[in-house]
Amino acid sequence: MQTEIAFSELEQWIKKHMDSSFEEIKPQAISFRNKFQLIINSIKMMGKQLGEAQIKEDQVAQQFIPVINDAKNTLLTTIHRETSDKLMEINTFEDLLALRDRAKSLLTRLGETGGSHSRTIHSFFAKYAKVLKLELGILDKELKRINELIDDYDEKTSMFVDCKQRIAKVSSALNVEREFLMKQNEIRDELGLLTNKKAELERKIEDYKRTERYNQYLKDKEVMEGAGNAINNILSELNAAFSRISRPLSKYSYELGLDKESNILMQSVMESPANLMADDKANNIMEILNKVKDAMQKGRIVTKNPERDVENINTLANNLHDYVKQYMDYHSNMQELRNKTSVIDNELERMYEELRKIRDYMQHKESSLNDYNQRVTNAKVTIKDELKKIVEIIESATMNKVTITI
Template sequence: MLDKLGMEGDDDGSKSRDNAYAYAGVREAAKIASRFNQHIDSLKGVSEGLKRRAIRGELTPQLKGIVERARDTVVSVIVEVSKPLPEPKGMSDITLIQDKARRVLNRIGDVSGSHRRILYEFFPAEARALKDILMAMKRDADALDGIARSVDEHASSYSKCRDRIARLVQMEQEMKTFYAKMKEMRDSFATLEQERAEVERMREVILNTNEYIEVDRMLSNVRMEYDRLLAEIARDFSRLNKAISKYEYEVGFERDEYAILKAVIDEPSRLKDVEADVIRDMLGRLSDIIASGRLYLKNPEKDIENVHTLIDRLEHYIGKCREYEGMLKIYMEKITPYQDRLKVIDADLERIKREMDRVRGMLEEYAKRASSLKSAMDEEIKQLTSDIYRIYGLNVRIRLDYLD
């Protein structure tokens, strides 16, 4: 659980570990500050020695003045900066005393370096003592620097852990949202599957109804027989295409007559709407013209035979067309209620399938986003556990609520 890691300031274990770390750092800094203050006391002794040390009398007044000014400068700086470091009370004090110690060291180091030759020639004992003290102060200042860096690193690592936990909490909430959405979509998909199954069952009930099966069978048979008849009619008329075209071009039918003939040739079922005498009359005139030789045809005898064959069959064709159309009407009236119901069911089924496809697509998209988010969370957890181990020396196992 992310809220059990103790990075939010509400866990006694992490508090005690942080307190122990802070106490150890402050205690070590206090020891170093105390030692540094001893060096400051030693500096005061050096400054007193410099003030007491007599300058050789054989020096010229000018040179003596230079030496005195150098000594006074060093003494003045030592007195100026020789204020003891305060005892650190908390982690924030460590950086403060580290900065003060570094300023003391740098100030005295700069002034002693500037007057190094004079110090070693005219105040050799004090110069050596000053060098030893400065080296000791540098070691302590470096130690304070190390503690300050450690404090900063600890604070930085702690802050990073808090940031990682904040990100993980946000990711966890986002993942919970994803999982909730995915559950909602799975439930929706399951409901849609039930709806589809019910609609398909209703469809099967209709398709398996005895009356529907029988009417559909009869309708199919009538259509099949009707199609064969129409194919036969089309074949008979197609045999006369060339003769009819030549007649229309060279002799010419009446406009209304030719429109009727053309309609039947293009759509044989239109024969049911035509009186036999009308077609018979046109075909008779066609036969007479062919017989007279006015039309140039490759095989006029065969064309005349085909014309008479069609004339002989015309009554039969028209009667059968009307018979089949009547049967189709009867069966269609019986099957239409079923077909209308099937259309409604099929439309509903198509709607359900589209909705299922949409939900499935959304589910896949959320699954991809959840997978990507989980990879990011795994990386954050890996870094977080590493940081916690580095800060506290603890191996932790992070459990996420969204998996519960």
């Protein structure tokens, strides 16, 4: 026979079986309560009689009577405190535990009080001391029996307690599963919207690239690239030309010297020919070149191959203004095209930046979706494993096959 249990009713089902287990021991628990009540009644009766008992003056010296009465009153106070409350009825296992604790308290308190005044009570109230000792001895034996009963019950129902803990884990995992399944759906909806937005923006970019304006933009970019290459060639040729006359320039600077301003200008141009690109600077360089050539022709400075050096200086001097003019023309054209194309650059950059943000956000959402998938998977594994263990526990306890449905 196989029993099917809905998970929502599982705790109630376990409670029912635990209650059933308690019903088996309930008669013994009630029997203990009744015996405990008899013991309490007996102790209360003994206490009443003890309270009425008087010490005869011929039994003890007068000065000891207050001490003896103090011992008696202390014991009577403890008896009253421990026996005055009515015993609860036994309806649940918790009632049994409370009753057991009540009995332990009575046994401990009266034992401690009686023990601390043992000699006095036994010497002057021996009859009552014997009754108290007898009743406490009976209670001690009954407590041992009831503790055994409680231990047996705990052992028998401990597996159900374990089930309750596992039920809590399953409930928690179910909540996690529901929460992250809902979040998954929300993210999928967001990803759907983002996918549409991305596709729309990509179409917008493609449409933009099919316009005549964009075609002109590409042509302008191509012209700019050509102008940039031409400028680089000019600077490369200038750099080579200055390198070819570096020796006579160095000799002139070292042996005859340049004024500070000319020296700074020449060093700047030698480091980067782009620093030459202005007519006034070209004129200043021409003056320096003429001075160097004149010094060589007059023999004021001597180089290894003066004819070649003079020829190189003449070649550079003859072409210098052309280099500057070409550079400035290309540079001006590039600047004009750069201003023209920058508008489209900015528009494209804005669209591509927006597209990048969408893609990044989609990637973030997809990462979250993967994380939620893992959480849901982990929750499902927990649910499966814990339910399997609960089934094993219940089947072991009841010797019946069970199925738990969610």
